[in-house]
Every structure is written in structure tokens, then in C-alpha cells.
Amino acid sequence: MRDINIKDIARQAGMSASTVSRVVNGKKHVNSEKREQILKLIEETGYVPNKAARNMVLKRSFTVGIVIPDTFNMFQRQLFSIIERHLESFGYHTLFFFVKFEDQSEEACLNRLKAEKLDGVIMLHEIKNPVFYEYLSKTGLPVVTSTFHYPGISAIHVNEEQASRDAVNHLINLGHRNILMISGDGFTFGRQRAEGFFQALTEADIPWDESRVVYVRHYTPEFGMYGMRELLLRSGGSGKRTWTALFAATDELAIGAIRVLTDEGIRVPEDVSVVGFDDIDIAKYIVPQLTTVSQPLTEIGERTALTLYRQITGGNTKGDEMILPHKLIIRESTRALNR
Amino acid sequence: MRDINIKDIARQAGMSASTVSRVVNGKKHVNSEKREQILKLIEETGYVPNKAARNMVLKRSFTVGIVIPDTFNMFQRQLFSIIERHLESFGYHTLFFFVKFEDQSEEACLNRLKAEKLDGVIMLHEIKNPVFYEYLSKTGLPVVTSTFHYPGISAIHVNEEQASRDAVNHLINLGHRNILMISGDGFTFGRQRAEGFFQALTEADIPWDESRVVYVRHYTPEFGMYGMRELLLRSGGSGKRTWTALFAATDELAIGAIRVLTDEGIRVPEDVSVVGFDDIDIAKYIVPQLTTVSQPLTEIGERTALTLYRQITGGNTKGDEMILPHKLIIRESTRALNR
DNA sequence: ATGAAAGCGCTAACAT
DNA sequence: ATGTTAGCGCTTTCAT
Numbered sequence: 145m146r147d148i149n150i151k152d153i154a155r156q157a158g159m160s161a162s163t164v165s166r167v168v169n170g171k172k173h174v175n176s177e178k179r180e181q182i183l184k185l186i187e188e189t190g191y192v193p194n195k196a197a198r199n200m201v202l203k204r205s206f207t208v209g210i211v212i213p214d215t216f217n218m219f220q221r222q223l224f225s226i227i228e229r230h231l232e233s234f235g236y237h238t239l240f241f242f243v244k245f246e247d248q249s250e251e252a253c254l255n256r257l258k259a260e261k262l263d264g265v266i267m268l269h270e271i272k273n274p275v276f277y278e279y280l281s282k283t284g285l286p287v288v289t290s291t292f293h294y295p296g297i298s299a300i301h302v303n304e305e306q307a308s309r310d311a312v313n314h315l316i317n318l319g320h321r322n323i324l325m326i327s328g329d330g331f332t333f334g335r336q337r338a339e340g341f342f343q344a345l346t347e348a349d350i351p352w353d354e355s356r357v358v359y360v361r362h363y364t365p366e367f368g369m370y371g372m373r374e375l376l377l378r379s380g381g382s383g384k385r386t387w388t389a390l391f392a393a394t395d396e397l398a399i400g401a402i403r404v405l406t407d408e409g410i411r412v413p414e415d416v417s418v419v420g421f422d423d424i425d426i427a428k429y430i431v432p433q434l435t436t437v438s439q440p441l442t443e444i445g446e447r448t449a450l451t452l453y454r455q456i457t458g459g460n461t462k463g464d465e466m467i468l469p470h471k472l473i474i475r476e477s478t479r480a481l482n483r
Numbered sequence: 484m485r486d487i488n489i490k491d492i493a494r495q496a497g498m499s500a501s502t503v504s505r506v507v508n509g510k511k512h513v514n515s516e517k518r519e520q521i522l523k524l525i526e527e528t529g530y531v532p533n534k535a536a537r538n539m540v541l542k543r544s545f546t547v548g549i550v551i552p553d554t555f556n557m558f559q560r561q562l563f564s565i566i567e568r569h570l571e572s573f574g575y576h577t578l579f580f581f582v583k584f585e586d587q588s589e590e591a592c593l594n595r596l597k598a599e600k601l602d603g604v605i606m607l608h609e610i611k612n613p614v615f616y617e618y619l620s621k622t623g624l625p626v627v628t629s630t631f632h633y634p635g636i637s638a639i640h641v642n643e644e645q646a647s648r649d650a651v652n653h654l655i656n657l658g659h660r661n662i663l664m665i666s667g668d669g670f671t672f673g674r675q676r677a678e679g680f681f682q683a684l685t686e687a688d689i690p691w692d693e694s695r696v697v698y699v700r701h702y703t704p705e706f707g708m709y710g711m712r713e714l715l716l717r718s719g720g721s722g723k724r725t726w727t728a729l730f731a732a733t734d735e736l737a738i739g740a741i742r743v744l745t746d747e748g749i750r751v752p753e754d755v756s757v758v759g760f761d762d763i764d765i766a767k768y769i770v771p772q773l774t775t776v777s778q779p780l781t782e783i784g785e786r787t788a789l790t791l792y793r794q795i796t797g798g799n800t801k802g803d804e805m806i807l808p809h810k811l812i813i814r815e816s817t818r819a820l821n822r
Numbered sequence: 823a824t825g826a827a828a829g830c831g832c833t834a835a836c837a838t
Numbered sequence: 839a840t841g842t843t844a845g846c847g848c849t850t851t852c853a854t
Binding site: 147190192193194195196197199200205214215218221225228229237238239240242244255256258259260261279283364365368369396399400402403406425426429430431432433 | 486529531532533534535536538539544553554557560564567568576577578579581583594595597598599600618622703704707708735738739741742745764765768769770771772
């Protein structure tokens with residue numbers, strides 16, 4: 145069945161395509177009787193304007209691209225739902241660009257980006273290839289990065305180092321001094337969170353060396369298990385454990401780590417306190433409820449969408465960096481060191 | 484900066500747009516020297532064909548729509564990643580249609596669907612409005628439903644009733660007879676899983692009435708908590724507990740339920756055994772590791788993508804229903820009733 | 823093997 | 839207020 149087009153409507157109404165177009169786009173200067181008639185016809189026929197044709201002549205798509213890792217975690221999953229909702233309320237559709245782990249994926253993503261005539265781009269994923277950013281700045285395409293920062297591009301994020309320091313200080317205030325960390329080497333935030341960890345130790349005059357942190361490949365429970373096992377190995381096995389607290393760069397890492405600890409007969413929080421990061425949805429349901437750093441998900445999503453919208457509609461916010469407040473959420477997985 | 488188009492390339496190469504088009508689309512009948520020259524030019528300039536123009540003339544978009552609930556859970560999240568990957572390997576892009584809880588969202592979704600000139604649609608969400616299905620069958624648009632079935636539409640899913648029966652039988656075999664269930668009223672699978680629950684009880688000659696199942700609004704941990712509290716209330720509070728096992732229609736429901744049980748001082752699995760459904764990623768990491776029914780995620784994703792691809796490319800598979808095998812995964816959250 | 827020309831469905835400038 | 843017309847960037851006959 146051929147879809148019906150604007151000319152079909154025009155013909156059936158006995159008017160021109162222009163008039164139909166005006167009605168469809170809610171323009172002024174059209175007789176209200178004719179408007180009604182056309183609207184009725186549209187309703188009856190189920191006519192919907194062909195988007196490709198529309199995009200072509202308008203040279204835009206009313207669509208915003210969201211660049212997100214293929215393996216997006218629950219934090220990102222929640223974030224993009226919020227962003228998608230806000231964008232929709234601004235009248236934009238959302239097109240996802242899943243970046244896979246493979247190298248050429250970034251390039252493929254860029255090519256699709258070019259072909260789409262997007263109105264703007266939101267990046268929830270830290271692309272490595274500088275060509276990507278060059279293209280964005282060269283074309284002047286509105287962009288905002290969410291949860292990380294790239295020079296010259298508007299960004300919405302928390303202060304990662306400070307947030308980590310707060311998490312670690314919570315542990316220190318609880319009396320812990322021998323603290324380990326699992327982080328990842330994939331993205332900037334992994335290094336920033338580790339940096340905050342070291343800063344907190346330094347400020348508390350706790351001696352440390354690099355071996356206190358293990359860097360894993362992905363921020364998933366599975367890699368949390370790997371990281372925890374490695375840390376256990378480094379510290380001479382669970383029998384000779386002298387450390388009493390663990391900071392994980394993401395909640396999912398923490399969940400994996402807790403799994404290993406539990407299997408080893410090490411109780412959380414009785415034997416070891418654990419802090420995560422992100423405050424993903426399930427953090428408050430699992431046993432033990434996870435103490436974690438909460439990023440203001442809703443606000444990040446809102447501000448990201450709004451900042452992009454402002455850029456698209458001309459308010460020049462390009463390059464602004466917005467740091468939103470994080471919050472330490474103390475739950476059951478941490479407690480005072482009993483000694 | 485204006486994006487460059489096919490004419491720019493043609494002019495720079497001193498050839499016609501037709502030739503460039505042939506090269507871009509890998510057609511025969513073009514001098515290999517000229518082909519090289521054009522390819523080089525494309526490389527240098529970073530030219531990418533305008534998708535809207537291409538879609539318009541071709542009357543298709545090489546894009547598949549995926550209809551998915553706005554609040555998609557982790558199971559769906561994993562599923563759609565797999566589907567997206569496969570579709571991409573077939574040369575199709577993916578466009579997401581998030582259906583929100585509000586009523587008019589389904590209609591809005593249908594309108595967008597119409598405007599997009601999609602090559603096919605995959606539904607991971609059970610749309611209620613019959614107009615939706617009418618449109619699909621009227622246009623002959625390839626469609627596959629995944630994880631549920633609608634008459635006349637190709638479907639890939641497990642046998643929900645049987646899977647539930649298996650889960651409940653596992654509890655029964657462990658000696659449990661007083662078993663409760665949390666399900667949802669939102670979608671068909673919620674009713675099917677409850678149906679399987681009742682069937683298993685009947686088969687084991689365990690008397691039951693409807694009050695053994697509580698139906699909650701969403702399949703989330705939060706609603707798992709509500710459901711568990713309601714069940715506790717119905718059975719006279721945690722003090723007078725006589726039931727010993729719980730079947731939750733999704734793992735997320737189970738996680739919320741376990742949270743409430745833990746808060747009430749009821750231990751899992753020592754006091755109460757819990758079975759979930761879906762085998763979401765974290766099910767094997769949480770404490771206790773969740774016994775659950777695993778849907779063959781990878782295979783469902785593969786078959787869904789493949790079935791749609793076959794429909795698009797003419798192999799007539801329309802209306803086929805494919806039932807894939809589920810598997811009971813026994814972990815730590817269930818154990819034999821000790822009495 | 824290549825180019826000229828038509829046309830996809832739509833919007834907007836222009837004319838009336 | 840409404841219709842006519844041109845043109846968006848591309849593919850595809852149809853000539854040559």
C-alpha cells in the first residue's frame with residue numbers, strides 16, 4: 145500500500161499542496177473553513193508528512209543525536225531516558241549512536257552523524273578520536289557533553305575528584321585507613337575518581353602507593369570481580385587481609401567486588417566497608433544497601449537537554465561548563481571500623 | 484559550514500553526479516580510474532551522502548524501528564543491544580520508539596512510525612491500541628514481536644507458562660508448598676507467568692486461591708517492595724509467616740521483595756526461598772545470587788533480527804511463531820525447606 | 823561507460 | 839488567502 149502524500153490530500157480537498165502544507169505546519173493566512181476541511185481529511189486518511197522530504201528541504205531533521213557506549217550502564221540508561229524525555233518536550237526526536245568497543249566504530253559513528261543533518265549532538269560517551277571533535281567544531285553543530293568535559297564544548301557534569309574525595313573521606317572518618325580502590329582505565333572519569341582517592345589519602349596523611357588501585361577494563365560487575373580478586377592477591381589473600389575498606393569507581397564495580405568478598409567469607413560491612421559511585425537504581429535495594437556517591441541524574445539530564453536546546457535556538461552557551469553538586473548517600477555498606 | 488554534496492564532488496572530479504552516485508553505491512559500469520579518483524576525493528572531503536535525500540528517492544530508510552517501553556528494564560536493555568548489533572550487521576540502522584506510560588504515547592509512536600518510511604519494525608513492547616496492529620498489517624510492513632506474541636505477527640519468545648511452572652516446580656521439589664507470587668498486571672507475560680504459577684500448584688495438588696498472587700503496576704524493584712509488603716500484610720505480618728517461598732515475575736521484582744524481607748529480618752534463603760525471572764545481568768552478582776528463569780537473550784535477539792531481515796528481503800516468514808527454550812538457573816536464593 | 827534529465831514529497835518565495 | 843513555481847540532494851531511466 146502506497147502511503148498517501150500531500151498532493152493526495154490537496155487533490156481530495158480541491159486545494160493546492162501549499163495550503164495543505166500551511167495547515168500541517170500551523171501557519172497563519174489560511175481560511176479557517178478550509179483548515180477544518182483539510183484537518184478532517186488528514187484525520188480520515190491518517191496522512192503523516194514524509195519526514196525525509198521534509199528534512200531535505202528544511203536541511204534539518206529536528207533530531208538530536210545521542211552518542212552513547214554500546215555497553216551503556218544503568219546510570220547512563222537512566223540518564224538518557226531523562227534526556228530523551230526533555231528533548232521530546234522541546235520538539236526534538238532522538239537518534240542513538242551506539243559506539244562499540246572496536247576502533248572503527250567511532251569513525252562509523254561520525255559518518256552516520258554527518259549523513260543525518262542533526263540539529264545537535266549530546267555525548268554521553270567520551271570519543272577518543274580527535275577528528276570527531278574537529279568535525280563538530282568545524283561545522284559549528286551544537287554539542288554538549290554530559291558527565292564529562294572536552295575543551296571548548298559545553299559540558300554538564302559533577303566534580304569527579306571532589307566527589308571521590310568525599311567518598312573516601314567518609315571512609316576515613318569512619319576510622320578506616322587501609323583503603324583500596326577499583327577503578328577503570330577506559331575513560332577520564334576513571335582516572336579522575338582515582339585521583340580523588342589519592343588526594344583524600346594524602347590529605348589524611350595516609351601513606352599510599354599506586355598498588356592500592358586496580359584499573360580494570362570495563363565498569364561492570366564482572367570486572368569488579370576481577371578487580372577484587374586482583375586486589376586480594378596483591379594483599380596476600382583474604383586470610384592476611386589488613387585493609388578494611390574499598391572504594392569502587394562505579395556501583396556496578398562495587399556489586400562485583402561484594403560478590404567476591406561474600407564468596408571469600410568477608411562480610412560487608414562487618415569486615416569491610418564498601419562505597420560505590422553513581423547511585424544507580426538498584427543500589428538502594430541490594431543487600432547490603434550500597435553507600436555511594438549520587439550524581440544528580442535528573443538535573444544533569446535536564447540541564448544537558450536545556451543547554452543543547454539553547455545552543456540550537458541561538459542562545460550562545462557554547463563552551464560553558466556546568467558543575468552540578470554530587471551527594472554522598474550513606475547506606476548499609478559502610479560502618480565505623482571496630483577495633 | 485555548508486556540508487558538501489554530490490554535485491560538489493562531481494564538479495571537483497570533472498564528472499557528473501550520476502557517476503559519483505554509481506561509485507558511492509558500488510555499482511558496476513564505471514571506469515576504475517575514475518572510480519579511484521572519486522573515492523579519493525570522497526576520502527579527502529569527508530563527503531557523506533545526505534540521508535534524507537537518499538531516503539526520499541529510494542522510498543525507504545534502511546532503518547528498522549524498535550518499539551520499546553520508555554521504562555525498559557535491564558532485560559530489555561540487554562536484548563535491544565543484541566538486536567541493534569545484528570541489525571547493523573545486516574546493514575540496517577535502528578530507530579527507537581520509546582512508548583511512555585501515558586495513553587496518547589502509543590498514538591504518537593504510530594505517527595512517527597508512519598513518517599519514517601521504515602523497512603521494518605521490532606516490537607519489544609506490547610502496544611495495546613489495535614489501530615497500531617491494523618496499520619502494520621494494512622501496510623504489510625515487516626514486523627516481529629520479541630518476548631510476546633500478537634496474532635498474525637511473527638514472534639520470538641519463550642513459553643512463559645511452562646517457564647513459570649518450571650520455576651514453581653523447583654520450589655515444590657524443594658519441599659515448599661506454601662508459595663506466594665508477585666506479578667504485574669501490565670502485560671500479557673505477567674498474566675502468563677501467574678497462570679503458570681497456578682498450574683504448577685494445581686498439578687502438585689496444592690490448594691490455592693487468587694490471593695496468593697499480588698499484581699503490581701510495574702516490574703521494578705520499587706514495586707517489588709510494594710508487592711512484598713502487601714503479601715506480608717495479607718498473610719498476617721511477618722511474625723505469623725507460614726509461607727516459605729516466593730516467585731517473582733521478574734528479577735527486579737525479586738530484588739525489591741528481598742529488600743523488604745531483609746528489612747523484616749526474614750532471611751533468604753534460610754527462611755524463605757525466592758525465584759526470579761529473566762536472569763538479568765546482576766542476578767548472578769547480588770547477595771544472595773538469584774535463582775531465576777533464564778530467557779535465551781542472545782538467541783532471542785539473533786532470531787528476532789534474522790526473522791525481520793528475512794521478511795524484509797522477501798523470505799516469507801510472516802506470522803511464524805518461534806518458541807525458544809528457557810532454562811532454570813539454580814543459584815543461592817532457593818534451598819530445601821528444612822522442617 | 824557516462825551524462826542529461828526527470829522526479830521523489832515537501833516548503834517557501836513569489837505572484838496574484 | 840491561495841496557487842504556481844522552483845529547488846532541496848539524490849537515484850535512475852534513457853540516451854549516447
